[in-house]
Amino acid sequence: MEKLKQRILEESTVMSEQVLNLDGILNHQVDPGLTMEMGREFAARFKDAGVTRVITVESSGISVAFATALELGVPLVFARRKKTLLADPDALCERVPSFTKGIVTDIMLSRKYIREQDKVLFIDDIIANGDAARGLVKIIGRSGAELVGLGVVVEKCFQAGARTIREQGIRLESLVKIESLDNGTITFTD
Template sequence: MEQLKQRILAEGVIMTNEVLKLDGILNHQVDPQLIMQIGRQFALLFASEKPTKVLTIESSGITVAFATALELKVPMVFARRKKTLTTDDDSYCERVPSFTKGIVTDIMVSKAFISKEDRILFIDDIIANGDAARGIIRIIERSGADLVGFGVVVEKTFQAGARTIRDLGVRVDSIVKISSLDNGIIAFE
């Protein structure tokens, strides 16, 4: 998607050779029109898989997952990172490291919202090492649901995350692939 690439070049901030800050596009400020275009793209890519739910992790994946679910006309579910007073104790839970936060967190999905009858499309904003994605995959497997695919807005191909997910036999489709952040330059595939 050329528009997304141009926005990444204009607004992305390279923090290190491994970290790209996209706060003005995906993670803090959101462009609704761009997010809806991305959601439509994911819906087109995965419609033939007939997902019954779109699943993501709070918080940065929510807007794109919502746009995708809206286009597919299915519910969206998000994995919580923190237990609240209203969090259902009957939840699937996985402990995962966060690449950008530098901490280990629990991700939780209530058993009330995914079941063995579901065909789950997992949507996320960025994939680096893939730890959170593998945690979501374990939750889906434990629920008995079918994982029909994983859509990611930005795949950093110089990190192993998406490759490790593909090695599990999961279909991974990325809107944009970044091959390098070396020398302060964003290089696309």
């Protein structure tokens, strides 16, 4: 997506050779038009996969996952990162480290919102080390549902996350791939 690449170049900030701040596009502010374009792109890529639910991890993936679910005409479910008083005591849970937050959190998904007969499309904002993605993949596996693929807005190719997901035989589609953030410069790859 050339438009997305251009927006990343214009509005993101390289924080280090490992970290790209996308707050103005994905993580703090959301451009509804661009988000809907991303959702349409993911829906087109997975249109023949028989998706019955779109799933994501709160919170930065929710807007793009919503746009994708809307285009596909299926429900959106998101795994929570914080337990609430209303949390399902029988929820599927996985403990995962957060690369950007520097902490370990639990991600939880109520069994009420994922069924064995579901074909699930997992949508996320960024894949770096892939810890949250691998955690949600484990939860989906334990639910008995079929994971038909993972769509990520930004793949950081210089970190191992996407590679480890693909090594599990999971289809992973990225809208933008970043090869490097060296010297404060964003270098894209195809």
